[in-house]
Amino acid sequence: MNKLTLKIITLVFPLLLIVNNVNGIPRFAVKSGASCSTCHINPTGAGMRNDYGVTIFSMDELPMERGMKYTDDKYTGRIGDHLQFGADFRFQMLSYAEGDTIRKTAFFPMQGAVYGHLTVSNAIEVYYKHDLVRGAPQFWTLLKILPNNGYLRFGREIPNYGFQLDDHTSMVRGGNIRRKHGLTKEGMAFSPLEPFPGMVEVGMNFSDIFITLSIANGYVLGSDEGYGFSEGFNDKTMTGRLEYSKVVGSINMIGGASIMKEQDFLMRGIYGGVNWGKLTWLGELDIADNWVETNSSLASYSEFIVEPIQGVNLLVKFDFFDEDIHKLDNAITRVTGGLELFPYSFLEIKVQARFTQIAGANDQPDPEFLIQLHTWF
Numbered sequence: 001m002n003k004l005t006l007k008i009i010t011l012v013f014p015l016l017l018i019v020n021n022v023n024g025i026p027r028f029a030v031k032s033g034a035s036c037s038t039c040h041i042n043p044t045g046a047g048m049r050n051d052y053g054v055t056i057f058s059m060d061e062l063p064m065e066r067g068m069k070y071t072d073d074k075y076t077g078r079i080g081d082h083l084q085f086g087a088d089f090r091f092q093m094l095s096y097a098e099g100d101t102i103r104k105t106a107f108f109p110m111q112g113a114v115y116g117h118l119t120v121s122n123a124i125e126v127y128y129k130h131d132l133v134r135g136a137p138q139f140w141t142l143l144k145i146l147p148n149n150g151y152l153r154f155g156r157e158i159p160n161y162g163f164q165l166d167d168h169t170s171m172v173r174g175g176n177i178r179r180k181h182g183l184t185k186e187g188m189a190f191s192p193l194e195p196f197p198g199m200v201e202v203g204m205n206f207s208d209i210f211i212t213l214s215i216a217n218g219y220v221l222g223s224d225e226g227y228g229f230s231e232g233f234n235d236k237t238m239t240g241r242l243e244y245s246k247v248v249g250s251i252n253m254i255g256g257a258s259i260m261k262e263q264d265f266l267m268r269g270i271y272g273g274v275n276w277g278k279l280t281w282l283g284e285l286d287i288a289d290n291w292v293e294t295n296s297s298l299a300s301y302s303e304f305i306v307e308p309i310q311g312v313n314l315l316v317k318f319d320f321f322d323e324d325i326h327k328l329d330n331a332i333t334r335v336t337g338g339l340e341l342f343p344y345s346f347l348e349i350k351v352q353a354r355f356t357q358i359a360g361a362n363d364q365p366d367p368e369f370l371i372q373l374h375t376w377f
Contacts, residue, residue: 026163026254027305028057030273030282033245033252035210041084041117043142043151043203044160044212044241047129048086048115049376051076058376059345064311067344077377086115088376097366109133110372127155138196150204156196159219159239160212161258163271163284169354171299171321171332172269172284197237210243220262220291237262251276264290280305287325295324313340329360348374 029036029045036045039053049058059071078084090111097103112132119125123145129138140155158164162172199216219237243256255272266289273282283302291297303317317336324330338352350372356365 025166027273027280027282027303029245030254031252031275031280033247033254033275035243035245035254041115041125041127043153044164044201046164046166047088047113048084048117048127049077051078054086054377062311063342063345063347064309067311067342071345075377082119084117086117086377088113088115088374090372090374092370092372095369097368103366111374136196140199146202146204148205150202153199153201153203155199157199157201157216158196159199159214159216159237159260160201160241161239161260161267162241162269162286163282165284165301170301170317171319171334172286172301208244208246210245212239212241214239218262220260220265234263254282258286267291278307280307292323296326298322298325311342313342314338315340331359333357333359346376348372350374 026036026045028039032038037043037050039049039057040046041048041050054075054077055073059073059075060068063071076084077086088111090109091107092110093105093107095103095105110133114130114132116128117125118127123143125142125144127140127142131138138156138158140153140157143152144150145152165172197217197219199214199219201212201214203210203212205211214237215233216237216239218235221235237260239258239260241256241258243254245252245254247253252275253273255270257268257270259268260266267286269284269286271282271284273280275281281302281304283300285300286298288297288299289295298321300320301317303315305313305315307313315336315338319334319336320331322331334354334356336352336354338350340351341349343349350370352370352372354368354370356368358364
């Protein structure tokens with residue numbers, strides 16, 4: 001494990017929490033045995049909630065029962081029949097070690113996103129997101145014109161790959177798939193505050209199977225202003241994802257596979273989860289070629305959640321990253337344990353501790369501790 005990789009893990013990961021787009025929490029989809037679009041306007045999940053996500057899930061199914069007396073059942077987030085507004089705000093305190101004797105504590109806004117959704121007709125929807133932290137807009141138009149409840153979508157959006165966890169420090173997110181931990185292939189620093197890429201996506205439903213195919217401008221290696229003029233399609237990001245969801249008796253299941261290619265970069269992976277009563281497991285495994293130099297890298301994560309009472313989640317998560325599967329003593333393992341509370345509607349409190357182990361390193365990183373507040377509407 002070289003010094004550059006060690007510096008990325010111990011110093012860059014905390015910074016990535018500030019600048020990266022935050023996605024959804026897929027364990028809620030696993031718990032219900034349904035896709036993320038059950039609660040979100042985005043057909044691939046994350047971002048603004050739909051009517052069910054606001055009025056049913058956020059008010060009745062998620063918060064602790066003792067906090068429901070503060071819920072305003074009349075709130076919908078709608079202005080008229082066609083326009084809806086929403087937002088996500090996350091604020092975090094992070095404590096981490098810098099060097100052998102110095103421990104630092106940082107307070108920062110992790111996410112500030114404002115959404116707007118316009119239903120033009122039964123066939124046309126328009127979505128806009130403004131990221132107050134990154135300053136980058138995200139927007140798309142969705143046409144419900146394909147068979148099997150399918151759609152055509154175009155605009156600025158993130159390609160649909162894997163579980164799209166809300167924790168960007170997870171190894172399967174690479175800290176952030178885009179731009180490889182804030183470094184180019186040559187290891188030079190650059191600004192990670194790039195716009196979302198232009199993208200065209202097709203989504204189709206076949207009973208319990210949901211398939212998406214997309215083409216986007218340079219999402220992994222990036223391109224100026226997200227446009228990426230090029231000859232042919234070699235520089236484009238081609239992404240495919242297949243997801244299967246099923247409820248069998250008291251067991252809810254989700255499983256799927258993804259693939260992403262751009263130039264010589266190729267990533268493929270599988271993901272899935274199972275829920276039984278108060279117990280939930282979900283995990284993902286990805287293999288990427290030519291992401292860290294010319295190596296084949298492997299990343300995985302596995303998360304176990306117990307919900308003793310509604311609104312209280314106890315979790316432990318295992319992350320693993322091997323930057324070159326053909327070499328020994330270059331892997332990173334991290335164990336995260338914590339508590340997530342939903343005391344009231346539209347409020348989440350997260351408390352976690354993270355312990356990292358680097359193979360072959362004499363000096364191991366000290367534990368990291370975080371407290372995060374999340375509100376949305």
